Amino acid sequence: xxxxxxxxxxxxxxxxxxxxxxxxxxxxxxxxxxxxxxxxxxxxxxxxxxxxxxxxxxxxxxxxxxxxxxxxxxxxxxxxxxxxxxxxxxxxxxxxxxxxxxxxxxxxxxxxxxxxxxxxxxxxxxxxxxxxxxxxxxxxxxxxxxxxxxxxxxxxxxxxxxxxxxxxxxxxxxxxxxxxxxxxxxxxxxxxxxxxxxxxxxxxxxxxxxxxxxxxxxxxxxxxxxxxxxxxxxxxxxxxxxxxxxxxxxxxxxxxxxxxxxxxxxxxxxxxxx
Amino acid sequence: xxxxxxxxxxxxxxxxxxxxxxxxxxxxxxxxxxxxxxxxxxxxxxxxxxxxxxxxxxxxxxxxxxxxxxxxxxxxxxxxxxxxxxxxxxxxxxxxxxxxxxxxxxxxxxxxxxxxxxxxxxx
Amino acid sequence: xxxxxxxxxxxxxxxxxxxxxxxxxxxxxxxxxxxxxxxxxxxxxxxxxxxxxxxxxxxxxxxxxxxxxxxxxxxxxxxxxxxxxxxxxxxxxxxxxxxxxxxxxxxxxxxxxxxxxxxxxxxxxxxxxxxxxxxxxxxxxxxxxxxxxxxxxxxxxxxxxxxx
Numbered sequence: 001x002x003x004x005x006x007x008x009x010x011x012x013x014x015x016x017x018x019x020x021x022x023x024x025x026x027x028x029x030x031x032x033x034x035x036x037x038x039x040x041x042x043x044x045x046x047x048x049x050x051x052x053x054x055x056x057x058x059x060x061x062x063x064x065x066x067x068x069x070x071x072x073x074x075x076x077x078x079x080x081x082x083x084x085x086x087x088x089x090x091x092x093x094x095x096x097x098x099x100x101x102x103x104x105x106x107x108x109x110x111x112x113x114x115x116x117x118x119x120x121x122x123x124x125x126x127x128x129x130x131x132x133x134x135x136x137x138x139x140x141x142x143x144x145x146x147x148x149x150x151x152x153x154x155x156x157x158x159x160x161x162x163x164x165x166x167x168x169x170x171x172x173x174x175x176x177x178x179x180x181x182x183x184x185x186x187x188x189x190x191x192x193x194x195x196x197x198x199x200x201x202x203x204x205x206x207x208x209x210x211x212x213x214x215x216x217x218x219x220x221x222x223x224x225x226x227x228x229x230x231x232x233x234x235x236x237x238x239x240x241x242x243x244x245x246x247x248x249x250x251x252x253x254x255x256x257x258x259x260x261x262x263x264x265x266x267x268x269x270x271x272x273x274x
Numbered sequence: 275x276x277x278x279x280x281x282x283x284x285x286x287x288x289x290x291x292x293x294x295x296x297x298x299x300x301x302x303x304x305x306x307x308x309x310x311x312x313x314x315x316x317x318x319x320x321x322x323x324x325x326x327x328x329x330x331x332x333x334x335x336x337x338x339x340x341x342x343x344x345x346x347x348x349x350x351x352x353x354x355x356x357x358x359x360x361x362x363x364x365x366x367x368x369x370x371x372x373x374x375x376x377x378x379x380x381x382x383x384x385x386x387x388x389x390x391x392x393x394x395x396x397x
Numbered sequence: 398x399x400x401x402x403x404x405x406x407x408x409x410x411x412x413x414x415x416x417x418x419x420x421x422x423x424x425x426x427x428x429x430x431x432x433x434x435x436x437x438x439x440x441x442x443x444x445x446x447x448x449x450x451x452x453x454x455x456x457x458x459x460x461x462x463x464x465x466x467x468x469x470x471x472x473x474x475x476x477x478x479x480x481x482x483x484x485x486x487x488x489x490x491x492x493x494x495x496x497x498x499x500x501x502x503x504x505x506x507x508x509x510x511x512x513x514x515x516x517x518x519x520x521x522x523x524x525x526x527x528x529x530x531x532x533x534x535x536x537x538x539x540x541x542x543x544x545x546x547x548x549x550x551x552x553x554x555x556x557x558x559x560x561x
Binding site: 064071097101 | 495496497500501505526
């Protein structure tokens, strides 16, 4: 027989097992082109198109631009975001065009989910000879509103019974005047009770008198009742009223034929045993 | 490699056609003197239903081969595995095996691009 | 109650099953039609894919997962695959250019490509995605600028990916 402790452990295990199978509800999306206004941008809601609140994680950066340069010239383009918490860069992708012709590049850089709090200002920086034309930078993200923390809840005022009016009134000294009035009330109640007892007594005696009178009346006028089931009800015979029109009922010759067949059959069977 | 894979997934919705492996190998078949190579094709083109298979030498001259169908029907987003059989004499000569999309003139989808993918036989 | 708990746990573990998912990673070249292309008709004797003339440039996308394993060969049209009956000659011009790349290593594809007849051949030396755009123009009547007869005109771009 299982003890109470092991049963509660099983309950907890069952609850944990079922909780693990629940899925979280994320919303996925992407921002508009954050480089539409230039090669430097901040991560505000105006630029991102979403509020940069806790629960928003960046999952990738998609960028596109045209590098205009001569093949022999050195040219490096960096797409980057500062790390607002740890310093340095939270994201930096470099394209080295040195010794290559210019072209339009369209690239996606996937990232592990990184909270928006780490993402500082973004920029496209170039070093060398060349230029970046028509830049476009888009962030892909997921968002889930965070669970409310205990510290987020508003503080409740502490309850002090010493300042509660109800407690003060209950513990205050009793007013003697009120108490005396109570005694008067008590006397009144007692009187009313006595009056009630008198009334009941009167009623009782009245009933008893009525009983006595009833007995006297019965003695004077005896009335007998005959019981119902002892009474006989006169009856008679219910004659048959159905009359068959059309004469006699004729015998069914088919039945006779069948019976004759049966008789013959029986005779044939019995002949086997002769 | 991880980045390359993600790029494929996040490409524009497009119509594509692919054939693998890139370097198929000939191996002996159940018929003496005949070798076979196994290939797989995938159709991501809504506007194309048929693909023709061909085997060529290094100068792009046709080489005789046998497969279940020379022109295969491949529905949108479907795979097909097929074998091609080449005689032992032609195995050293066979260089490429190609699949080319067959465009219908009366197709209402009006495709304008024919795609051809060639794999090269491994010696 | 305890029997029910046990039964639930046992049932829970019995339902778990391992379902394998298999796949192979192979080198591949995938050709996609990103934009099908449309002929514009800026005047009676010209059909062109130039955007300024009302056309749409066909764009072909190559996805390659193995470097130095493929060549891309793209041929612009030299004949109509569908058209009304034409009594005069049609002059074809066209070009194939790299439109966009997904890696810096592809930047020299255009300059390193070779062209012959109506075909341009690229050596796909880097993994990733390359977009090629094809321009095509057809002029009717030779130098006579004859008007195209009314009807539907269609031509075909051939995009090839050849293992090397």
